Ligand SMILES: Cc1cc2nc3c(=O)[nH]c(=O)nc-3n(C[C@H](O)[C@H](O)[C@H](O)COP(=O)(O)OP(=O)(O)OC[C@H]3O[C@@H](n4cnc5c(N)ncnc54)[C@H](O)[C@@H]3O)c2cc1C
Ligand SMILES: Cc1cc2nc3c(=O)[nH]c(=O)nc-3n(C[C@H](O)[C@H](O)[C@H](O)COP(=O)(O)O)c2cc1C
């Protein structure tokens with residue numbers, strides 16, 4: 001049996017599945033239920049400074065995008081950080097950590113951008129016995145207008161400064177949570193590292209409007225006829241998160257910086273993909289909010305089963321395995337030539353590949369009166385669209401042409417010597433192949 | 435004492451009121467919007483979709499399903515009605531398992547087609563609730579006589595009215611709708627749908643209905659040809675094939691039995707046998723048998739002279755009958771056997787080529803319903819015939835100039851509601867083309 005326990009910046013947990021800072025981690029009652037269900041750790045719902053608590057809207061705070069069977073594909077929220085008094089949260093954090101010593105307890109924080117504010121809160125958190133802190137530089141709504149959250153996360157200099165203050169004022173590991181609402185994620189990650197961060201976590205939510213009510217002309221969720229941008233999360237954002245995690249994992253300046261992967265993790269497979277792209281663990285919010293805490297059982301069992309199948313004995317063994325295979329476009333092998341192949345036995349003759357290729361691609365699929373669909377090699381550019389629109393898995397596949405074969409589209413003989421854009425004759429900056 | 439299923443003879447009131455209501459409730463109830471969204475999402479929006487070609491009226495099925503999926507069932511209904519003005523009835527009665535749904539690629543893929551028929555019902559119910567969707571073109575001053583207010587005649591009349599012609603529909607019976615009103619199984623079209631659909635269709639205007647006006651009785655073809663610019667015949671197959679079993683048992687025509695059932699206001703007043711035998715293998719045999727069972731008959735047996743694969747009723751309908759508790763006996767033919775016990779019908783088992791195998795059996799029968807086919811009894815004189823039906827070429831042109839025919843009475847059809855609609859519509863287009871040339 002694979003060992004799922006993890007050590008993330010010195011914080012140990014029985015498995016790599018943490019609950020992200022959000023409603024599931026807003027109070028003792030929820031967190032204890034989560035731990036009973038098997039979650040390895042939590043990042044407590046973001047705390048603000050002492051004083052009058054935050055005020056949330058009293059109308060709907062979530063919007064959503066659904067599939068036809070109401071499967072939740074994406075969730076959006078306009079919730080702020082915790083609206084419970086600071087001392088209540090601190091007391092509960094302390095109690096839970098005391099009662100669940102083997103689980104990770106990280107506390108998310110967001111206070112105004114002054115060193116005094118951070119200096120004031122850090123000892124209070126330390127006193128709870130928590131394992132670490134996460135700096136919420138990600139929240140895209142409500143707090144950012146007050147100069148916090150993504151307002152900080154979008155300015156690398158601020159990230160570095162606040163991180164440095166925290167490192168100087170606490171013994172606890174500091175995880176910096178990044179916002180995806182930025183052009184190049186590597187800059188904030190580098191800033192966090194420069195400030196001394198022990199790790200980054202990402203992504204927080206993506207700025208979004210989920211839908212518009214066409215009767216009232218109000219964005220959803222609608223508060224008395226008006227709406228505002230919220231933060232998007234859930235399965236829909238996973239591709240965005242995976243890319244950002246991979247970019248940080250392979251950036252020469254941040255390589256090796258621990259990453260906590262967040263964004264759309266719903267199954268063991270999603271988690272394994274984040275780990276493979278360099279995350280040391282994962283955090284989950286929407287999946288738990290959609291299905292309840294029990295999903296962690298499928299995640300843990302699934303990850304363990306897959307690791308056993310592949311012979312990975314520890315989570316660390318998986319982390320970063322796919323990173324060397326993430327490269328820049330210019331280094332992709334242009335001599336790798338494939339063609340679409342349609343398996344006539346599994347073809348159900350829907351013709352979607354034909355419509356897609358004929359209308360929007362390269363007119364590389366023929367259709368006979370008997371609805372037999374065949375690839376015309378002389379036209380196929382191997383774009384993969386037909387594979388993606390085919391409703392039958394593995395009916396259309398991309399098959400590599402062997403060396404020595406002729407690519408009927410280009411008339412060129414296929415070679416098994418790789419060559420990329422940096423060597424291509426059409427590239428004015430090409431260097432000759434060695 | 436009230437009758438029960440065990441009461442001998444042909445008697446009414448075998449069930450209590452709740453059972454009648456449950457037995458004759460909607461066979462496939464309407465989807466709710468969520469069910470419809472899920473069912474619609476299964477459509478792959480195929481290129482040149484095979485289901486369209488499999489629909490005799492060639493409804494753009496992927497388009498209407500996509501319109502349901504995007505929350506506009508009324509627009510979906512419009513797509514359906516463009517091709518098939520009786521799309522509401524067809525959604526209820528089409529044997530989709532041998533038409534659109536048989537061609538659905540998901541039938542090939544997983545044996546579970548997109549539920550096209552029920553989605554069509556979802557759309558058309560909502561579309562019809564919005565009122566009549568079509569407007570008439572400017573009047574042409576042309577008048578067309580349609581004989582028969584069944585699906586063929588109604589579809590023809592509607593399309594002609596749409597093109598601006600004035601139409602007079604003559605029907606022998608007191609109510610319009612043809613077999614929609616008098617023939618289709620009660621549980622496929624409950625709640626007076628057939629009548630409501632005709633009223634909705636007529637709302638286009640320009641169509642006058644004349645009841646109790648039979649061709650060959652009150653009116654003649656020559657007179658119609660003289661009085662109108664064109665004539666469409668959609669008289670169906672008003673005659674039935676008979677059977678002679680020597681008077682040993684009372685035989686009842688199944689179509690007539692069903693018509694009585696469809697027209698009754700109170701099912702508990704309808705007499706039905708304790709032991710019912712239905713002879714035949716088509717949709718009529720199935721419907722007569724199932725409805726006898728639902729009226730409270732204790733034993734109902736369909737006896738068909740060939741194998742099950744050759745029954746005209748689809749497999750789904752056969753299964754529907756057996757699920758209802760009807761027994762299906764195949765390769766057996768009724769014979770006049772004076773030695774049969776009282777109240778029994780004699781049958782000989784036969785090979786596929788109808789040679790008796792030498793085995794004879796007797797079934798108890800209080801009531802024998804005969805469903806061995808309908809025919810065009812007295813075709814209007816002067817019309818060429820083919821296989822006992824009116825011979826047609828092209829879009830329903832008969833041998834007489836200015837006279838078109840479609841539906842069951844015309845040769846070459848499938849004897850389905852939907853083919854009748856298609857033929858009526860196509861004849862109307864042809865008539866329109868010839869009148870406006
Ligand atoms: C019991 C039964 C069940 C069926 N179930 C189904 C089913 O589930 N699904 C399906 O698709 N099909 C079914 N069918 C077949 C379907 O009903 C017919 O194919 C369809 O109704 C044919 O339409 P039509 O307009 O040609 O004829 P009809 O519906 O028969 O209409 C003909 C009309 O012409 C009138 N008429 C006849 N003679 C004259 C005359 N001399 N003068 C004036 N008017 C006249 C009649 O009164 C009638 O109104 C069933 C048929 C039967 C008998
Ligand atoms: C309702 C809601 C409230 C959230 N509140 C916080 C928060 O207070 N602090 C924070 O760092 N992230 C917050 N998040 C973001 C999540 O922690 C997480 O980064 C994001 O939802 C992406 O993960 P997911 O796709 O698994 O949901 C919130 C998310 C949701 C849905």
Ligand code: SF4
Nearest residue numbers: 357380381383384386
């Ligand atoms: S891979 Fe692209 S170009 Fe080739 S057949 Fe498929 S859709 Fe057409």
